Amino acid sequence: MVSVLSIYKQRLRTNPKLTNALMTGFLFGSGDFIAQVFFPDAQGEKVKTFGFDYDINRTLRGVVYGSCVFSFIGDKWYKILARIHLPGDSRYAIVNKTKDAIARTAVDQLVWAPVGIPLYYFVMSVLEARPVEETRQKLEENxxxxxxxxxxxxxxxxxxxxxFVPVQHQLLGVNLISIAWNTYLSLRNSRNLERNMVHYPPVPE
Structure with missing residues (x-):
C-alpha cells in the first residue's frame, strides 16, 4: 500500500491531470462494481457478461464519467476553493484554517453540489443514449x-x-470516500433506469 501511494504521489507530480483522471475513473468504476456485485437485488437493467448478471458497459460508463468529466472539473474546482481565505489574526493559525474550511465547505455544498448532481445524471443519460424526455424525468426524480x-x-x-488536506490531494480524498457515494449514485441511477424502461418500452421489431 505504501509503494502504491508513493507511485501515486510521484505520478501526481509528473502528470497530475492524467493521474487524477485514471484514479477518478477507477474509483467511479469501483463504485458501480460494488453496486452490481453486492446489491444485485437493487439493480435495474441487467446484461449478461461472461455468463453473469453483470453489465460491464454500465461500469465503463462510470469510468468514462469519472475520467473524462469529474476528474477535470473536480481538479479545477478544488483549486478555486483553495483560493478562498477569510480575514484572520495570523497568531491563530488553527482558527484561520477552520474559518477557511467552513467557508470553502459552504461554497462547495451550496454552489457545486446542486450543479454537480444533475450533471452526473445528465451525463449518464447521454452515455446510456436515453431520450430527452427520459433524461428530464431522471433529473426531476433524482x-x-x-x-x-x-x-x-x-x-x-x-x-x-x-x-487541512493539501490541495493536490483533496480530489483523491474525495474519491476514496466517494467509493461508497458512487455506489449509492449507481444504485439510484439503475433503479431510475428500470422505472423508465417501464414508461418507455422498446419499440417492437
Whole structure:
C-alpha cells in the first residue's frame, strides 16, 4: 500500500491531470462494481457478461464519467476553493484554517453540489443514449433526493478535507470516500433506469 501511494504521489507530480483522471475513473468504476456485485437485488437493467448478471458497459460508463468529466472539473474546482481565505489574526493559525474550511465547505455544498448532481445524471443519460424526455424525468426524480443525501454525507468530511488536506490531494480524498457515494449514485441511477424502461418500452421489431 505504501509503494502504491508513493507511485501515486510521484505520478501526481509528473502528470497530475492524467493521474487524477485514471484514479477518478477507477474509483467511479469501483463504485458501480460494488453496486452490481453486492446489491444485485437493487439493480435495474441487467446484461449478461461472461455468463453473469453483470453489465460491464454500465461500469465503463462510470469510468468514462469519472475520467473524462469529474476528474477535470473536480481538479479545477478544488483549486478555486483553495483560493478562498477569510480575514484572520495570523497568531491563530488553527482558527484561520477552520474559518477557511467552513467557508470553502459552504461554497462547495451550496454552489457545486446542486450543479454537480444533475450533471452526473445528465451525463449518464447521454452515455446510456436515453431520450430527452427520459433524461428530464431522471433529473426531476433524482436531483432533490440525491442533494439531501449529499448534505447528510459530505459537509463533515469536506470541513476536514478543504481545511487541512493539501490541495493536490483533496480530489483523491474525495474519491476514496466517494467509493461508497458512487455506489449509492449507481444504485439510484439503475433503479431510475428500470422505472423508465417501464414508461418507455422498446419499440417492437
Amino acid at each position: 436531483w432533490w433526493p440525491t442533494l439531501k443525501a449529499n448534505w447528510m454525507v459530505w459537509p463533515a468530511f469536506q470541513l476536514v478535507n478543504l481545511g
